[in-house]
Amino acid sequence: MLKFVNREAELWQLKNILGSAPNSVLFVYGPKSSGKSTLMMKISKMYPGDILFYDFRARSPSEVHRVLANQKPSFGTRMRNYLRRKVQKDNIYDGIELTEAQLQQMARGKVDAFAPLINKLKKYKNPVLVLDEIQNLVHSGLDGQELAQLMNFLITITKRLHLAHVIIVTSDCLFIDEIAKKAAMEEAAEYLYVGDLPKSSVIEWMKDEGMSQAMAAKTYSLVGGRPYDLWVIVNHFRATNDINVIETMVRRKSSRVKLTLKSVGAQELRFIRKLAKGPLSITDISKKVMEWAIDNEIAFFDPVNGEVYALSKSMQEALKKV
Numbered sequence: 001m002l003k004f005v006n007r008e009a010e011l012w013q014l015k016n017i018l019g020s021a022p023n024s025v026l027f028v029y030g031p032k033s034s035g036k037s038t039l040m041m042k043i044s045k046m047y048p049g050d051i052l053f054y055d056f057r058a059r060s061p062s063e064v065h066r067v068l069a070n071q072k073p074s075f076g077t078r079m080r081n082y083l084r085r086k087v088q089k090d091n092i093y094d095g096i097e098l099t100e101a102q103l104q105q106m107a108r109g110k111v112d113a114f115a116p117l118i119n120k121l122k123k124y125k126n127p128v129l130v131l132d133e134i135q136n137l138v139h140s141g142l143d144g145q146e147l148a149q150l151m152n153f154l155i156t157i158t159k160r161l162h163l164a165h166v167i168i169v170t171s172d173c174l175f176i177d178e179i180a181k182k183a184a185m186e187e188a189a190e191y192l193y194v195g196d197l198p199k200s201s202v203i204e205w206m207k208d209e210g211m212s213q214a215m216a217a218k219t220y221s222l223v224g225g226r227p228y229d230l231w232v233i234v235n236h237f238r239a240t241n242d243i244n245v246i247e248t249m250v251r252r253k254s255s256r257v258k259l260t261l262k263s264v265g266a267q268e269l270r271f272i273r274k275l276a277k278g279p280l281s282i283t284d285i286s287k288k289v290m291e292w293a294i295d296n297e298i299a300f301f302d303p304v305n306g307e308v309y310a311l312s313k314s315m316q317e318a319l320k321k322v
Helices: 008-018 036-046 075-088 100-107 116-121 134-140 144-160 173-182 199-208 213-223 227-240 245-261 266-275 287-295 313-319
Strands: 025-029 051-055 069-071 096-098 128-132 165-170 189-193 299-302 307-310
Touching: 008 036, 008 165, 008 189, 025 036, 025 144, 025 173, 036 051, 036 128, 036 165, 069 100, 096 100, 096 116, 100 116, 116 144, 134 144, 134 165, 134 173, 144 165, 144 173, 165 173, 173 287, 173 299, 199 213, 199 227, 213 227, 213 245, 213 313, 227 245, 245 266, 245 313, 266 287, 266 307, 266 313, 287 299, 307 313
Parallel strands: 025 165, 025 189, 051 128, 069 096, 128 165
Antiparallel strands: 299 307
């Protein structure tokens, strides 16, 4: 599990948002492996109310009415879940529970796909819905209209009814941009970026692991503050007492990019060479090339700043070798 290092600023912002009345959908976004899910689990265990946590990497609903609703389990299962929450001292639920009859009515279109959830939400204590890696719903088979329907429901329970907070977590910011437009979320959404750790935190962490100042500084200069990359380096350092894995990491990423470029053209190569120098404005990039770079985990799109940059510092170093 990734070490939780210095996310005080993000935690403060989340606590401030969750401490007020629900009024908008919050998008927590950032590159893959930047620590978004770890941050969500941290705040979930600290939050005094009820958390409904949906992990769409493990949950694949193919019908829109099943996205937020679970079939109510047996009495024995409910008791075990209750005791688990007591032992773990948290109020984290897997979803909103409905009876099979209610789910059937929703499936047949006799009742709205989301309306029955509203009364259920009223029974929770200051509920927060966390939808982690929501972009995977596209792979479950939900279409654009169904996703817009879901987003409109989330707007209803936040901005209109002030019934529950909603946090959408994703690394796919093209998805955020598209779904926000479909659901007309311009005035109903806020954004929280979770990216690299600050230099001071990285240096402190590396020194705590036993690295010298010089090794800690080199680590940051080559991989920046990406939590996953740092965790790989720490594990290697613990075993070998060196940080040579950084060169291997950069070389491997460079080779992967070169291989990917074999199947595309000169436009993508020009993009790679520009990206190696720093962030690019989306106005300077074709949508096709941007989607290619994002799909191949080369680049990350920030919808708030309208910029595209290398997925990580180690990726940027790798691009310089292409």
